[in-house]
Amino acid sequence: MTLLSYAKAMNRALADAxxxxxxxxxFGEDVGAGLAGLTLGLQQRFGAxxxxxxxxxEQAFTSAGIGAALNGMRPVIELQIPSLLFLVFEQLANQAHKFSLMxxxxxxxxxTVVVPGSGSRSGWAGQHSDHPYGLFAHVGIKTLAPATPTDAYGLLSSAIRDDDPVVLFAPAGALxxxxxxxxxxxxxxxxxARVHRAGSDVTVVAVGHLVHQALAVAEELAGEVSVEVLDPRTxxxxxxxALVESLGRTGRLVVVDDSNRFAGFAAEVLAVAAEECRLLAPPRRVTRPDGAVLPFALALDRALQPAAEQLRDAIRAVLK
Structure with a gap:
């Protein structure tokens, strides 16, 4: 038995690839030093x-990665800060994603684009704390958010082998x-998807690091309600x-999602449930607020993120 960290799992997946x-x-900034953990020791092993x-x-080396991919390579691009994805959105959404289709x-x-530490870290403020996975899912790019070390290894391995562009968000809260x-x-x-905990009363769909929050809340409420925790992973x-099957067992839905509420990933999950399932109660979302920009002050940063108390309240609300 081996105790494996999330960061080490990603490092091992990249080394194996x-x-x-x-x-x-x-391709990436400071990948030789492995400052983000993803590439630690790999330049020494495989060469500069x-x-x-x-x-x-970022725009230059993302474009270089696209060119390398078109010429038979399988590049992995590391972006140290999630907001840098806004800089390269044109290259990824309008170029890399569309070449095969067109x-x-x-x-x-x-x-493969990897953000090792997406979402909020400790006081990284408005331009370093975004979680824009919904943006890439919206345009149809394969979008991953593993919650555990084994899923981080497994999904990064699959992403590198995939013939299409893939963006993998490694949440700071899971590292x-x-x-x-x-x-x-x-x-x-x-x-x-992956069911982390089976249940019969309510399905909680949790994204990335919030899977662990959902599991803790499910355990806390075990004497009150049977909670199924579903991790979409992709x-x-x-x-x-998997979502329809889970809701067929529970008939109730709560989504906890660390991105902005309006037009976010949680809204899509609720829409699928409304279109394809017969729910026993109106579903609930636990997200960042509409248009949230996380402030520098750590207490305010945390106040804008999905909290365990909000999740408990949402679970109890769908049971009424």
Whole structure:
């Protein structure tokens, strides 16, 4: 049995991919030093020609990664701050995502973008604390948000092997998670949800690090309500079948999602449930507020994020 951290799991997945396939390479700032944990020790092992420190221009090295992917490589791009995704949205959504579609599959862009530490960290303020996974899911880019070390390993492994662009959000709130691993680490299929806890009264769909919050609240309320915790893992494509199956057991839905409320991922889950399921009560969302910009003050930062108390209240509300 091995105690595996989330950051180490991602590092191992990338190392295994570099070892297995010479087409895999890495572009990013400070990747040689491995400051974010994803690439720690990999430049020394695989060389600066495959783990490439780049100048401070996200648009430039993302474009270079797209070009490399079009020419048969499988680049992994590390972005240290989630807000940098706004800078490269044009390259990812309008170029990388559309090449294959607009060429009838003649061109492939097997590009993986990883944000190791997305969402809020301790007082990183408005321009460093976004969680824009809904934006990429909306335009149809494969979008991942693993909650556990084994899922981080498995989904990153699958992303690197995928022939389409993939954006993987590694939530800051999950980076400290450790997991006892007894079996070999294996790829996790993109598009497959995971039930972390079975239940019969209410389904809680939790994204990323909020899976652990949901599990804690479910345990706290165990004498009061039977909570099923469903982790989509892949936000796009969403595992609609798993959601429908879970709601067929419980008939009640709460979604906890660390992104802005309006037009967010939670709204899509509620829409799927309304279209395809017969619910026993109106569903609830626990999210950041509409248009939230997290302030520098840590207490205010935390006040705008989904809290366990809000989740408890939402679960009790759908039971009334």
């Amino acid at each position: 570099l070892e297995a396939d010479p087409a895999v390479c890495v 020609g495959r783990v490439v420190d780049v100048p401070l221009s 060429t009838g599959g003649q061109a492939r862009v097997p590009l 400290g998670v450790r997991e006892d691993v007894t079996a070999p680490l294996v790829p996790v299929p993109i598009g497959a 936000l796009y494509p969403l595992d609609r079948a």
